[in-house]
Amino acid sequence: MTHEMNWMRIGWLWIALIGSFGTWAQEASAELTVDRSTVLRGESVQLTFTFNNCDANVSVPAIAGLKYAYGPAKGNNVTFVNGRRSSQSMYTYTYVVTAENDVQVPAYSIQTNKGTFQTDAFTIRVKKPGNSASNGGASAVLDREVAMVIDLSKRNVVVGEPVVATLQIYSQMSGLDVRDYSIPEFTGFWKESVDLPNPSFEPRLLNGRRIQVATVGKFVLFPQQTGELTIDGFDLTGYVRTSFFNGRNVAAAADPVTVRVSPLPAPVPAAHLGAFKRLDVELNASELEVEANQAFTVDIAFKGNGNLKFLREPQWEWPRDFEVFDPEVKDRISIEDAGEVGSRTFHYVIIPRTTGTFTVPELRVSWYDAARGEHVERVLGGEVLTVTAGNGMPSATLSYNSKSDIQILNQDIRYIQLEADRFVPLSAGGWMKAGLASGLAIGPLQWLLIWARRRRKDAEARDIKGTRKRQAKSRIRKELREAQKSIDNPAAFHVALGHGLEAYLIAKLGWSQSQYTRTGALAALAQAAPSTQPEWQSLLEALDLARYAPGSTAPPQTLYDQAVNLVERTEKEWKS
Numbered sequence: 001m002t003h004e005m006n007w008m009r010i011g012w013l014w015i016a017l018i019g020s021f022g023t024w025a026q027e028a029s030a031e032l033t034v035d036r037s038t039v040l041r042g043e044s045v046q047l048t049f050t051f052n053n054c055d056a057n058v059s060v061p062a063i064a065g066l067k068y069a070y071g072p073a074k075g076n077n078v079t080f081v082n083g084r085r086s087s088q089s090m091y092t093y094t095y096v097v098t099a100e101n102d103v104q105v106p107a108y109s110i111q112t113n114k115g116t117f118q119t120d121a122f123t124i125r126v127k128k129p130g131n132s133a134s135n136g137g138a139s140a141v142l143d144r145e146v147a148m149v150i151d152l153s154k155r156n157v158v159v160g161e162p163v164v165a166t167l168q169i170y171s172q173m174s175g176l177d178v179r180d181y182s183i184p185e186f187t188g189f190w191k192e193s194v195d196l197p198n199p200s201f202e203p204r205l206l207n208g209r210r211i212q213v214a215t216v217g218k219f220v221l222f223p224q225q226t227g228e229l230t231i232d233g234f235d236l237t238g239y240v241r242t243s244f245f246n247g248r249n250v251a252a253a254a255d256p257v258t259v260r261v262s263p264l265p266a267p268v269p270a271a272h273l274g275a276f277k278r279l280d281v282e283l284n285a286s287e288l289e290v291e292a293n294q295a296f297t298v299d300i301a302f303k304g305n306g307n308l309k310f311l312r313e314p315q316w317e318w319p320r321d322f323e324v325f326d327p328e329v330k331d332r333i334s335i336e337d338a339g340e341v342g343s344r345t346f347h348y349v350i351i352p353r354t355t356g357t358f359t360v361p362e363l364r365v366s367w368y369d370a371a372r373g374e375h376v377e378r379v380l381g382g383e384v385l386t387v388t389a390g391n392g393m394p395s396a397t398l399s400y401n402s403k404s405d406i407q408i409l410n411q412d413i414r415y416i417q418l419e420a421d422r423f424v425p426l427s428a429g430g431w432m433k434a435g436l437a438s439g440l441a442i443g444p445l446q447w448l449l450i451w452a453r454r455r456r457k458d459a460e461a462r463d464i465k466g467t468r469k470r471q472a473k474s475r476i477r478k479e480l481r482e483a484q485k486s487i488d489n490p491a492a493f494h495v496a497l498g499h500g501l502e503a504y505l506i507a508k509l510g511w512s513q514s515q516y517t518r519t520g521a522l523a524a525l526a527q528a529a530p531s532t533q534p535e536w537q538s539l540l541e542a543l544d545l546a547r548y549a550p551g552s553t554a555p556p557q558t559l560y561d562q563a564v565n566l567v568e569r570t571e572k573e574w575k576s
Contacts, residue, residue: 027052027053028051028052028053028054028112028114028115028117029051029052029053029054029117030049030050030051030052030054030056030110030112030117030118030119031049031050031119031120032047032048032049032050032105032108032119032120033047033048033050034046034047034048034105034122034124035048037122037123037124037125038124038125038127039097039124039125039126039127040097040126040127040143040144041097041098041099041100041126041255042096042097042098042144042147042148042252042253042254042255043096043097043144043145043146043252044069044094044095044096044097044249044250044251044252045066045094045095045097045124046092046093046094046095046249047061047063047092047093047095047105048090048091048092048093049072049090049091049092049110049119050088050089050090051088051089051090051112052086052087052088053086053087053088053114054112054113054114054115054117055089055112055113056089056110056111056112056113058072058091058110060072060093061093061108063095063103063105063106064099064103064104065097065098065099065101065103065104065124065126066095066096066097066098066099066103066124067095067096067097067098067235067253068093068094068095069094069095069096069235069237069251070093070094070237070249070251071091071092071093071094072091072092072093073091073092073094073249074089074090074091074092075089075090075092076088076089076090077089077090094237094249094251095251096235096251096252096253097124097126097253098253099126100126101126102123102124102125102126103123103124103126104121104123105121105122105123105124106121107119107120107121142206142207142209142211144170144172144252145171145172145173145250146169146170146171146172146173146176146236146238146250146252147169147170147171147252147254148167148168148169148170148181148234148235148236148252148253148254149167149168149169149170149254150165150166150167150184150231150234150254150255150257151165151166151167151168152164152165152166152231152257152259153165154259155257155258155259155260156259156260156262157223157259157260157261157262157275157370158261158262158263158264158265158275158368158370159223159224159225159226159261159262159263159264159275160222160223160224160264160274160275160276160306160307160310160368161222161223161275161276161277161306161368161370162220162221162222162277162305162306162307162339162340163189163220163221163222163223163259164194164218164219164220164221164337164338164339165184165186165218165219165221165231166215166217166218167183167184167215167216167217167218167219167234167254168213168214168215168216169181169199169201169213169214169216169236169252170206170211170212170213171201171211171212171213171214172209172211172212173240173250174212175240175241176201176212176238176239176240176250177238177239177240177241178214178236178238179237179238179239180236180237180238181216181234181235181236181237182233182234182235182236183217183233183234184231184232184233184234185233186219186221186231187229187230187231188223188224188225188229188261189221189222189223189224189229190221190222190224190307190310191219191220191221191222192219192220192222192309192335192340193217193218193219193335194218194219194220194335194336194337195335196215196217196218199214199215199216200214201213201214202214218337220335220339220340221259222307222310223259223261225261226261226262226263227260227261228258228259228260228261229258229259229261230256230257230258231256231257231258231259232254232255232256232257234253234254235251235252235253235254236250236251236252236253237249237250237251238250238251264368264375265368265374265375268366268375269366269375269377270364270366271314271315271364271365271366272366272367272368272375273302273311273365273366273367274306274307274310274367274368275306275367275368275370276304276305276306276307276367276368276369276370277304277305277306277339277370277371278304278305278306278369278371279302279303279304279305279306279367279369279376280302280303280304281300281301281302281303281365281378281380282299282300282301282303282380283298283299283300283301283360283363283380283381284298284299284301285297285298285360285383285385286298288360288383288384288385288386289385289386289388290352290385290386290387290388291387291388291389291390292352292353292354292355292387292388292389292390293351293352293353293390294351294352294390295349295350295351296349296350296351297347297348297349297350298347298348298350298360299345299346299347299348300314300327300345300346300348300363300380301343301344301345301346302343302344302345303342303343304341304343305338305339305340305341306339306340307340308331308333308340308342308343308344309331309333309340309344311344313326313327313329313346314346314363314365316361316362316363316381317361318350318361319358319361321352321353321354321356321358322350322351322352322353322358323350323351323352323353324348324349324350325348325349325350327346327347327348328346328347329344329345329346329347330344330345330346330347331343331344331345332344332345352385352387354387355387355388355389356387357384357385357386357387358384358385358386358387359381359382359383359384359385360381360382360383360384360385361381362379362380362381362382363379363380363381364377364378364379364380365377365378365380366378472504472507472508473567473571475503475504475507476500476501476503476504476507476567479496479497479499479500479501479503479504480497480500480560480563480564480567482496482500483496483497483500483560484560487556487557487560490546490556493556493559493560494543494546494556494559497543497559497560497563498540498543498544501539501540501543501563502516502521502540504567505521505525505536506521508528508570508574509521509524509528518540521536522536522537525570528573528574529569529570529573529574531569531573532566532569532570532573535562535566536566536570539559539562539563539566542554542559543559546559
């Protein structure tokens with residue numbers, strides 16, 4: 001029986017050795033593959049590094065024409081076939097195609113634990129979309145599973161003319177889970193966001209095909225510089241389920257769109273406000289016949305469609321006899337699908353300070369009307385304004401100017417007084433001089449006192465232990481006064497006096513509360529003030545006994561006098 005078991009063991013050993021030989025015989029290799037070789041610009045591709053029977057650390061490869069989205073997604077696979085072990089490790093990176101022409105993926109030399117391997121180079125073909133989709137048109141979606149679109153209301157504008165940009169996601173796959181998307185920077189534009197409900201996919205028919213569309217952003221853009229301004233950076237990463245158990249990552253990017261911005265046509269009129277799709281300007285005075293020193297208001301209202309928030313206070317000059325306050329700005333502006341719409345009103349309060357007949361100053365403004373393609377100039381004001389004397393106002397002889405610090409009064413020159421009311425001898429007033437000198441010295445003295453106090457506080461903070469020792473005597477005096485207040489209440493007196501004496505010893509020894517023990521304190525007293533140590537022990541024990549048997553100890557006044565005398569002796573001996 002034993003002989004048969006030995007042969008069985010030998011047989012199993014040979015099988016294990018043969019299996020290990022098979023494992024050793026497996027060859028190691030590395031390769032780089034792509035999930036598809038023909039794509040459209042803006043679609044995603046997945047590059048996979050596969051390592052057979054070896055291990056390696058790989059970093060994100062930078063490839064011209066491909067924009068890294070995310071990864072790597074890792075996978076491992078181990079199999080045993082006829083006793084032979086095989087292992088496979090995969091690293092998958094997802095990219096978005098940004099090139100308009102074919103992408104060349106170079107060969108990579110990779111260092112593994114089984115040596116150095118080199119992958120093969122290959123080409124990813126970037127085909128043109130079947131429908132014209134130049135510059136980000138929505139028709140490009142019919143050639144892509146997922147498409148990002150930047151839709152512009154206009155492509156050719158003048159500087160300052162509003163453009164509405166709509167960001168949309170088109171999907172031909174059901175159940176697309178959008179994990180993340182980015183918003184473009186809109187470099188060269190001033191942007192205003194349009195409020196939208198939470199984005200969700202809605203069905204839409206496009207060229208007879210049903211697709212899902214989600215609007216994720218809408219912005220009103222105002223170009224601030226001339227030339228060709230490019231908008232890009234609208235990317236998406238997501239996940240789509242291909243079956244009940246399986247799915248795959250997806251990525252997409254919008255094609256860049258270009259806006260051509262032209263300068264304003266020359267010549268540009270003076271007092272120019274910029275470019276607007278529509279603008280109207282009104283000037284309204286609350287009344288044109290007022291009394292002197294009575295306020296009235298003037299409103300300058302700009303209404304229309306454009307960047308109304310850029311409008312600044314108009315520059316116009318009123319006569320010097322009018323006090324003009326800074327205007328109050330009233331905005332009724334909303335950001336809508338059509339752009340920035342509403343009004344900005346400058347509300348002036350004006351007070352005439354003299355009577356007469358005046359003219360509302362002219363206000364000249366101009367702007368570029370984008371709808372008409374020309375400059376528009378308006379001249380406002382010119383109405384006759386009558387200022388009368390109010391009831392009980394004999395004359396209006398004062399003239400004010402709110403833009404100046406000078407006020408013209410009845411007399412231009414104030415005369416110099418030549419005669420003094422009284423004369424004071426130079427020798428008199430010595431006490432006044434002394435008082436003045438003392439007052440001038442108060443400031444420096446206060447500064448010196450504060451400086452000295454600050455130095456003392458700093459020294460105390462640096463020497464906490466020494467500070468406690470120096471303050472021990474003043475602290476025990478305070479504690480003794482508090483105990484004396486309770487001398488008619490023995491129970492409270494004994495507790496207060498005991499706590500006060502312990503606090504004194506803690507401070508005198510420079511200890512913390514956690515360091516204090518009766519035995520340790522008495523041992524320290526034997527070194528610092530040896531003649532007082534027996535009395536301290538006797539007094540502390542008497543106070544402990546008094547808490548539990550008040551009638552068995554000396555009267556409170558006797559204990560108090562003994563404590564005062566003991567502290568004074570301790571102070572004298574400690575210093576010696």
